[in-house]
Amino acid sequence: xxxxxxxxxxxxxxxxxxxxxxxxxxxxxxxxxxxxxxxxxxxxxxxxxxxxxxxxxxxxxxxxxxxxxxxxxxxxxxxxxxxxxxxxxxxxxxxxxxxxxxxxxxxxxxxxxxxxxxxxxxxxxxxxxxxxxxxxxxxxxxxxxxxxxxxxxxxxxxxxxxxxxxxxxxxxxxxxxxxxxxxxxxxxxxxxxxxxxxxxxxxxxxxxxxxxxxxxxxxxxxxxxxxxxxxxxxxxxxxxxxxxxxxxxxxxxxxxxxxxxxxxxxxxxxxxxxxxxxxxxxxxxxxxxxxxxxxxxxxxxxxxxxxxxxxxxxxxxxxxxxxxxxxxxxxxxxxxxxxxxxxxxxxxxxx
Amino acid sequence: xxxxxxxxxxxxxxxxxxxxxxxxxxxxxxxxxxxxxxxxxxxxxxxxxxxxxxxxxxxxxxxxxxxxxxxxxxxxxxxxxxxxxxxxxxxxxxxxxxxxxxxxxxxxxxxxxxxxxxxxxxxxxxxxxxxxxxxxxxxxxxxxxxxxxxxxxxxxxxxxxxxxxxxxxxxxxxxxxxxxxxxxxxxxxxxxxxxxxxxxxxxxxxxxxxxxxxxxxxxxxxxxxxxxxxxxxxxxxxxxxxxxxxxxxxxxxxxxxxxxxxxxxxxxxxxxxxxxxxxxxxxxxxxxxxxxxxxxxxxxxxxxxxxxxxxxxxxxxxxxxxxxxxxxxxxxxxxxxxxxxxxxxxxxxxx
Numbered sequence: 001x002x003x004x005x006x007x008x009x010x011x012x013x014x015x016x017x018x019x020x021x022x023x024x025x026x027x028x029x030x031x032x033x034x035x036x037x038x039x040x041x042x043x044x045x046x047x048x049x050x051x052x053x054x055x056x057x058x059x060x061x062x063x064x065x066x067x068x069x070x071x072x073x074x075x076x077x078x079x080x081x082x083x084x085x086x087x088x089x090x091x092x093x094x095x096x097x098x099x100x101x102x103x104x105x106x107x108x109x110x111x112x113x114x115x116x117x118x119x120x121x122x123x124x125x126x127x128x129x130x131x132x133x134x135x136x137x138x139x140x141x142x143x144x145x146x147x148x149x150x151x152x153x154x155x156x157x158x159x160x161x162x163x164x165x166x167x168x169x170x171x172x173x174x175x176x177x178x179x180x181x182x183x184x185x186x187x188x189x190x191x192x193x194x195x196x197x198x199x200x201x202x203x204x205x206x207x208x209x210x211x212x213x214x215x216x217x218x219x220x221x222x223x224x225x226x227x228x229x230x231x232x233x234x235x236x237x238x239x240x241x242x243x244x245x246x247x248x249x250x251x252x253x254x255x256x257x258x259x260x261x262x263x264x265x266x267x268x269x270x271x272x273x274x275x276x277x278x279x280x281x282x283x284x285x286x287x288x289x290x291x292x293x294x295x296x297x298x299x300x301x302x303x304x305x306x307x308x309x310x311x312x313x314x315x316x317x318x319x320x321x322x323x324x325x326x327x328x329x330x331x332x333x334x335x336x337x338x339x340x341x342x343x344x345x346x347x348x349x350x351x
Numbered sequence: 352x353x354x355x356x357x358x359x360x361x362x363x364x365x366x367x368x369x370x371x372x373x374x375x376x377x378x379x380x381x382x383x384x385x386x387x388x389x390x391x392x393x394x395x396x397x398x399x400x401x402x403x404x405x406x407x408x409x410x411x412x413x414x415x416x417x418x419x420x421x422x423x424x425x426x427x428x429x430x431x432x433x434x435x436x437x438x439x440x441x442x443x444x445x446x447x448x449x450x451x452x453x454x455x456x457x458x459x460x461x462x463x464x465x466x467x468x469x470x471x472x473x474x475x476x477x478x479x480x481x482x483x484x485x486x487x488x489x490x491x492x493x494x495x496x497x498x499x500x501x502x503x504x505x506x507x508x509x510x511x512x513x514x515x516x517x518x519x520x521x522x523x524x525x526x527x528x529x530x531x532x533x534x535x536x537x538x539x540x541x542x543x544x545x546x547x548x549x550x551x552x553x554x555x556x557x558x559x560x561x562x563x564x565x566x567x568x569x570x571x572x573x574x575x576x577x578x579x580x581x582x583x584x585x586x587x588x589x590x591x592x593x594x595x596x597x598x599x600x601x602x603x604x605x606x607x608x609x610x611x612x613x614x615x616x617x618x619x620x621x622x623x624x625x626x627x628x629x630x631x632x633x634x635x636x637x638x639x640x641x642x643x644x645x646x647x648x649x650x651x652x653x654x655x656x657x658x659x660x661x662x663x664x665x666x667x668x669x670x671x672x673x674x675x676x677x678x679x680x681x682x683x684x685x686x687x688x689x690x691x692x693x694x695x696x697x698x699x700x701x702x
Contacts, residue, residue, distance in 0.1 A: 016442065020466045096471070107689060115558065118676075135483075135492055139486055206466035207467070325458075326454070327450070329450075329451065338458060
């Protein structure tokens with residue numbers, strides 16, 4: 001092996017700080033994105049800002065699962081089109097979804113035909129994908145990486161809860177799985193900023209699985225809030241930062257019940273809570289009757305860009321993807337809900 | 352940002368060669384491993400070489416799913432014990448399995464309590480985990496990474512095929528999901544070799560999804576063989592290597608039907624085929640009636656170490672994890688079987 005090169009790498013020092021945080025010295029660029037949703041999301045507060053809103057929740061397909069796959073495909077293809085990249089420009093495609101065996105991602109990867117890594121982190125999938133993409137870019141393994149995360153209300157209900165035809169009454173603590181997909185394009189830190197984005201990713205704090213024993217699958221927010229708190233605390237400890245270093249700390253997605261828990265955790269910890277935002281609370285109007293708010297891999301994937309990245313006054317955010325790592329079978333078997341949160345630090349760098 | 356550091360990284364050049372291959376200049380070390388299986392695998396040709404064989408396919412649990420979780424936990428904990436590492440020594444745990452929402456991995460990550468990234472690549476999961484671990488290690492993001500991949504015959508049958516109680520007759524082309532878990536420990540390339548292993552990982556070729564239209568879920572080998580061929584060909588093109596550069600090229604796991612397809616593909620391509628081996632063909636005796644051979648995330652995870660890594664005469668191998676990226680629902684909806692293969696190049700480096 002090349003000992004000189006190895007020596008050089010050792011001299012560069014490690015790129016992990018503290019127990020859980022990766023530092024990306026090259027600062028990979030988030031160059032562009034596209035958000036695609038179903039009709040219900042289109043009627044929400046961000047409706048006018050999504051790149052594409054379909055009137056047809058089936059996306060012209062015959063099944064909910066095929067609709068979900070199209071949603072993902074549109075999200076990444078539209079992002080590529082906006083950026084002026086070809087599919088073949090991508091070194092890698094990273095994706096995940098809520099369906100068994102992440103089929104939406106697998107079938108989208110088949111259509112794209114680029115090297116593919118499947119990830120699973122429930123609603124933390126976009127953040128996990130961003131962390132993995134940055135590792136690839138910062139390590140010099142790729143120049144351009146595409147990421148997508150998607151969910152579809154009806155495929156998720158069918159698979160994870162009850163057949164939609166049953167019309168089961170939803171508890172007030174339950175969240176509404178978003179029909180939405182977000183495609184995100186990352187490029188190596190030495191690239192120029194795109195016309196629409198000067199956002200770069202500087203850190204990722206990879207979460208541990210946290211489980212405080214919540215076993216109500218209709219209250220995933222309460223299960224995920226401790227994981228979000230754990231990861232944000234780890235991020236602060238590792239980086240020496242605090243709430244005041246960020247314009248917003250954005251969970252995706254705890255919903256109202258989980259958000260209130262998280263606020264309470266930080267309050268008890270003696271910290272300000274005015275920077276806390278949650279993607280699940282930003283996607284539907286209250287009168288849309290989504291109860292505790294939005295959820296699903298697609299929720300933060302469609303909210304993050306229009307609600308935060310597109311706002312010029314926002315300069316630095318911590319995006320905290322939160323995932324409830326249960327399945328129907330673990331709930332049936334009386335298990336509690338293990339949860340995880342991964343935090344991605346995004347900031348603007350012009351040039 | 353630190354421009355000098357960025358400059359330094361650019362000077363180091365990119366770590367991707369050709370279209371799909373990552374080169375790990377620091378050569379992360381595969382320091383140790385542990386293999387844990389059920390009773391049927393213990394009666395196979397490698398039975399005496401597994402680290403732990405349970406007489407009880409339930410692993411003292413009440414459900415197949417909980418048994419599978421224990422299997423994964425034992426595999427990683429035993430590997431740590433063999434290596435003399437504590438769980439807290441691990442910077443990251445990467446894992447995946449076949450169950451919906453990769454619950455075996457999520458619940459094992461809960462028990463371990465270290466930063467966790469969930470991966471899904473069906474039976475290519477171990478290879479995907481190794482590639483991701485090497486990216487972390489080579490990029491300086493970690494010193495020590497644990498990986499595990501697991502499957503359980505009965506949880507897989509129950510979820511992906513038929514209830515075992517039905518006693519459905521299996522076709523001759525079907526494979527038998529292995530009850531097994533493998534835990535693998537990787538360490539940064541600048542570390543010393545362990546007492547049991549001088550294996551390092553030098554390259555990973557990340558696969559594209561390939562789908563030639565095979566839609567028989569009882570013949571996944573035929574669906575996966577084209578993906579294995581595609582990735583090995585890409586590896587050769589990217590590295591300038593050929594069959595003769597390897598002691599073995601080991602797919603995991605095509606079974607007999609898929610293995611014969613792969614041999615045929617290489618023969619038509621004018622290449623020698625005597626280096627081709629398949630993990631699915633090495634785990635059961637013919638009289639164990641496994642039909643086309645073993646399969647599942649756990650198959651290659653328990654075969655790779657005893658059949659290849661432990662043999663001192665073997666110096667360089669290409670391990671090609673192969674995954675069939677279907678779900679029962681895509682089969683019901685008439686979809687064909689998208690497949691993927693990721694190749695990991697392992698060679699010995701003493702010192």
